[in-house]
Amino acid sequence: MRRLMATMAVVLATTGLLTACGSSGTAKTGSEGSSTKPLVIDVTFSGDSVTPNGDRVDVARDQSVEFVVKADEAGEIHVHSTPEKELEYRAGTTELTVGPFDTPGMIEVESHALDKTIVQLQVK
Numbered sequence: 001m002r003r004l005m006a007t008m009a010v011v012l013a014t015t016g017l018l019t020a021c022g023s024s025g026t027a028k029t030g031s032e033g034s035s036t037k038p039l040v041i042d043v044t045f046s047g048d049s050v051t052p053n054g055d056r057v058d059v060a061r062d063q064s065v066e067f068v069v070k071a072d073e074a075g076e077i078h079v080h081s082t083p084e085k086e087l088e089y090r091a092g093t094t095e096l097t098v099g100p101f102d103t104p105g106m107i108e109v110e111s112h113a114l115d116k117t118i119v120q121l122q123v124k
């Protein structure tokens with residue numbers, strides 16, 4: 001029991017140190033999937049239109065993006081990340097997850113079938 005307490009004290013101290021010097025950190029590992037929740041974007045396809053339509057959305061660099069696609073017909077979303085990704089969805093509701101993206105910049109998410117930009121992900 002005492003040993004467990006000691007271990008926890010060490011963990012807490014280590015966490016404190018990481019927080020103290022975290023702002024200038026470059027690529028940190030070890031925090032995958034735990035701290036940052038995915039950004040959820042609802043996408044609705046209906047006939048020739050899609051919502052959202054070209055909105056700009058900020059995404060943290062260690063954050064993944066989950067698209068909740070509601071569509072009247074199957075199709076695909078094109079994500080202009082590096083490498084590019086094509087995500088297929090079906091009629092009805094499909095959840096698609098991309099990222100996290102490790103390079104800052106703008107990533108266009110498009111429907112080529114509709115020739116429309118759905119969102120622009122601004123990775124920071």
Ligand SMILES: [Cu+2]
Nearest residue numbers: 078080110112
């Ligand atoms: Cu494209």
